[in-house]
Amino acid sequence: MSRRTTVAFITCASIPDGDPDDLAVIPFLADRRIDVEVVSWDDPDVEWIGYDLAVLRSTWDYPARRTEFVTWARTVPRLANPAAVIEWNTDKRYQRELADAGIPVIPTTWIEPGRDGVQIADECAPARQFVIKPAIGAGSIDSGRYDASDAEQVARAGEHVTRLLAAGQVVMVQPYLDGVEECGETTLMFIGGRFSHAVRKAAILDGPAAPVDGLFVTESISPVVATDAERSLAERALELVPHDGDLLYARVDLLPGPDDAPVLLEVELTEPSLFLDQDESAPARFADAIAAAAARVSA
Numbered sequence: 001m002s003r004r005t006t007v008a009f010i011t012c013a014s015i016p017d018g019d020p021d022d023l024a025v026i027p028f029l030a031d032r033r034i035d036v037e038v039v040s041w042d043d044p045d046v047e048w049i050g051y052d053l054a055v056l057r058s059t060w061d062y063p064a065r066r067t068e069f070v071t072w073a074r075t076v077p078r079l080a081n082p083a084a085v086i087e088w089n090t091d092k093r094y095q096r097e098l099a100d101a102g103i104p105v106i107p108t109t110w111i112e113p114g115r116d117g118v119q120i121a122d123e124c125a126p127a128r129q130f131v132i133k134p135a136i137g138a139g140s141i142d143s144g145r146y147d148a149s150d151a152e153q154v155a156r157a158g159e160h161v162t163r164l165l166a167a168g169q170v171v172m173v174q175p176y177l178d179g180v181e182e183c184g185e186t187t188l189m190f191i192g193g194r195f196s197h198a199v200r201k202a203a204i205l206d207g208p209a210a211p212v213d214g215l216f217v218t219e220s221i222s223p224v225v226a227t228d229a230e231r232s233l234a235e236r237a238l239e240l241v242p243h244d245g246d247l248l249y250a251r252v253d254l255l256p257g258p259d260d261a262p263v264l265l266e267v268e269l270t271e272p273s274l275f276l277d278q279d280e281s282a283p284a285r286f287a288d289a290i291a292a293a294a295a296r297v298s299a
Contacts, residue, residue, distance in 0.1 A: 028287035129176035179256030192289030193246030
């Protein structure tokens with residue numbers, strides 16, 4: 001009898017048991033003779049060479065330690081998604097490449113460290129509502145929404161930008177797209193290179209950036225049927241990811257633009273929640289994709 005396959009589900013020290021959504025896959029993997037160990041990415045005692053496949057999942061503490069995280073990823077054999085993809089995807093400046101290639105993205109002003117945040121915040125608020133967030137971030141942490149007609153909020157926006165710049169962050173300033181209030185954000189999941197399912201996320205930015213208890217802002221999620229336009233845009237964006245072959249998983253987040261056509265918010269290839277509990281067949285699909293990836297890398 002052939003030996004069982006062992007896969008690592010990689011989390012962070014703050015979530016030592018992993019995300020419950022991911023853990024729903026474990027029984028399906030057991031049916032496929034695959035054992036899962038949930039381990040933290042920065043645990044020095046982990047022997048990564050011992051896993052048939054290492055799958056990045058809830059590593060949501062990486063933004064404050066991105067250089068360390070990317071360096072670590074390069075050392076892990078049989079990592080999904082691959083380290084080169086992780087390096088590209090963990091800095092949202094990849095969106096410049098997608099925009100240059102014709103992907104409709106939210107118009108963004110990029111503010112590099114070394115400039116005066118307060119003045120720049122004023123200059124970059126042509127829309128009535130605008131959003132400030134770091135180029136390296138996850139879970140909507142350190143993101144805020146501001147009203148350009150409110151002097152107090154504009155001042156707070158300047159303080160937000162100044163704080164991010166002082167921390168060495170590249171800052172993103174974007175118009176707030178009002179369509180999200182009615183339609184929400186559409187999030188499309190791809191597993192093993194194929195579209196799997198989609199969910200709708202209600203708007204969550206309701207004011208200036210504020211401290212968050214945990215690694216992500218709580219979201220309201222519901223299943224949704226993605227439109228042809230949404231699927232087409234997501235697939236076009238994924239075709240531009242610098243990677244050969246299929247990715248084990250991918251998530252594409254879209255918002256309704258001013259003309260209601262979808263625009264890209266993010267391509268999530270590092271540690272996205274896949275909302276497997278929103279589609280009854282998704283855990284089995286993810287298990288099949290993991291089994292195929294493990295077999296492929298060990299062949």
